[in-house]
Amino acid sequence: MSNKQKELEKRYQFQTEYIKNVEDFKSKLFEKKLVPYQVEFQAPPRGKKICWLECPYCYGLSAEDNGERLNKDRGLEILNEILEGGVRKIIYAGYATDPLNCSYIDDLLEITVLKKAIFGFNTKALRISDNFFNTLKNNKIVDTSYISLSVDAGTNETYNKIHAVRGSAKIYDKVLLNTQKLGEIRKKNYFDLSAAYLVNIHSGNEYDCEKFMNDFISAGCNVIRFTFPQQPKGIQTDEGVVPLEKEKVNYKKIIERLKSKYENSDCSILIVDADTDYDIYKKPRTIPCFARYVFPTVGFDGWLYNCSQSSAPNFRSSALGDLTKNNFWDLFYNYDLNNFGSFQKTCNQKIASTGCKCDRKEHVLNQKLIDNKII
Ligand SMILES: C[S@@+](CC[C@H](N)C(=O)[O-])C[C@H]1O[C@@H](n2cnc3c(N)ncnc32)[C@H](O)[C@@H]1O
């Protein structure tokens, strides 16, 4: 396996080092010279509905929608503020939204690419415009940029079942076609292209898993990642939507067998079970929380939040502030250095009272800084 492919596997197993040098991080924090490692930009939906799907496993289903949306002019301005201040990586994803469901996503991508920042996309990729494809085709792309597609099925029928789509629309075929187009572009202009598969009662059968691997490897993906849905915060799920430990063991056997058949030097196949491997998801959050200094998140409503998992109007009590009225950097540097300990304490009390739930990267980041006694 090439070094590039090994590096890629590390990233997709959520092993990115967000802070390489803790001492350097600390001194920049206390001089107010810190620049976040990345900013997640949760671009607003084009329609009234918050997302184009309502996946029954989605951890964002409990997000509040108060109807507020970040408009295009201010959205592009905020992105420029962020990039001009030195942020090198922008992640387009969502807590309860999909970046490609935003009416100005083509402009956001174009600015990111022209300003030579790394981009990352986490999307269902139901629709991709010609402008989006052309920006990827015709510009230099910074290394480690990626597009990660959440697919979760190997057939149209399973796709609709796992995502609770009524009717017989051929959405799987559409996503595969979009992936094939992306696969063609990355032969000439390299970026990482991965496909993710959540395994549960609907999708955990050999036929779907095998067809998905075959289709998405042939389409040009260089990583295929299988994971399991975790219990979403504040949502009741039907039996089997979130698999039990013993069900996961059976699913893993099927996927391991297929992995040995399909893995090759151009495409890694990963099975990531963070719940079982790290036993941290049972704990809702790791506090004190430092996420806002490392990966703050622009919400679809135009507010700046601590992290990607606390980025909807129901988390405003712990947010950094309103970006529609304030400059990104004014909000980012708005922390009290004279009383940093008590400032952090108040922030953490507010965070805990929102009932937020960390994902793996957030647990790991906070634990690392706690272990290094930042405060
Ligand atoms: C919340 S979605 C937002 C981006 C985009 N709408 C999408 O679905 O890819 C981000 C990722 O989280 C995954 N996800 C959502 N709910 C989850 C859960 N309860 N457990 C594990 N992964 C989940 C989705 O499958 C997707 O890959």
Ligand code: SF4
């Ligand atoms: S998983 Fe993604 S596409 Fe599905 S409802 Fe959640 S945010 Fe929307």
Ligand code: SF4
């Ligand atoms: S989810 Fe985790 S990282 Fe995000 S605000 Fe809550 S404690 Fe902090």
